[in-house]
Amino acid sequence: MDHLKIKVPATSANLGSGFDVFGIALETPFDIIDIEKSEKIEIIVQGRESHFVPLDPKKNTAGIVASLLKTPVKITISRGIPLSSGLGSSAAPAAGMAFALNEMFALGHTMEELVQIAAQGEKSASGTAHADNVAPAIYGGFVIVHKDKIISLRPENVGIVAVHPDIIVSTREAREILPKKLSLEDISFNTGNAASMVVGMMKNDIQLIGESMENRVIEEIRSTFIKGYADVKKSAISAGASGVTISGSGSTLIAVCRMDERKRIADAMMNAFTNNSVKSEAFITTIGKGIEIIEG
Ligand code: HSE
Numbered sequence: 001m002d003h004l005k006i007k008v009p010a011t012s013a014n015l016g017s018g019f020d021v022f023g024i025a026l027e028t029p030f031d032i033i034d035i036e037k038s039e040k041i042e043i044i045v046q047g048r049e050s051h052f053v054p055l056d057p058k059k060n061t062a063g064i065v066a067s068l069l070k071t072p073v074k075i076t077i078s079r080g081i082p083l084s085s086g087l088g089s090s091a092a093p094a095a096g097m098a099f100a101l102n103e104m105f106a107l108g109h110t111m112e113e114l115v116q117i118a119a120q121g122e123k124s125a126s127g128t129a130h131a132d133n134v135a136p137a138i139y140g141g142f143v144i145v146h147k148d149k150i151i152s153l154r155p156e157n158v159g160i161v162a163v164h165p166d167i168i169v170s171t172r173e174a175r176e177i178l179p180k181k182l183s184l185e186d187i188s189f190n191t192g193n194a195a196s197m198v199v200g201m202m203k204n205d206i207q208l209i210g211e212s213m214e215n216r217v218i219e220e221i222r223s224t225f226i227k228g229y230a231d232v233k234k235s236a237i238s239a240g241a242s243g244v245t246i247s248g249s250g251s252t253l254i255a256v257c258r259m260d261e262r263k264r265i266a267d268a269m270m271n272a273f274t275n276n277s278v279k280s281e282a283f284i285t286t287i288g289k290g291i292e293i294i295e296g
Pocket of ligand 1: 013014019020021086088130132133171174175248249
């Protein structure tokens, strides 16, 4: 196999209560990555915000994975996932490359190994090798990343609205401002919600999933980066969302709701950002599949 084209989903990490542990793949937006065997690693980036993406294979998350696997390829990334948005834009190329190169060069890595390899690629962007974006990109659905294990579930008909404001948040900075310790009371609260989230995902229970997104401490601190956060959250709940939280380290906010409520909730959230003089775009989506081969 000399050529492969893949579709790599955006992802949303944390879901509030599962900091660095939970993640979901989203049906939209996504990146398309085209890979061809070559003499050396070469990267071309096109599509949204492509001029901000480093082309040096040592700095690009896709290039880092290709170097790690010692696989010289020409990589063309057509970007659809907004950059620095909390939707896994740096994880997608890393996950995509780990998956595609494993197929193309018949490397024989397991899915769990691919997650670890992709997390090394993403480390260059965020400073730490957390796998809560790369794992759902590879597995699809809802994933729990715990130690070196990945547990995945396939919830169905969970409406997701991801509203991305025109605010850039650096994951590195959004991690640096977090406290190193939480109180027992806060840990207990977050653990209760994380446990409830898993049950919600197993039962496709939209109300339980939404209510379980509430997080103590982390969300409150990070919300200071997102102008209009409180208004947007309130507007989503008033429009029928069962829960709202920051996607990954932000700036996107995701709401969980019934599939038929998504448009109304997206409009309410965008209006609330507009009222705070913040431009935004909405992705009306659902929990989706992992990486798919579309050619090759
Ligand atoms: N779990 C990570 C964080 C995800 O919240 O910092 C970053 O995309």
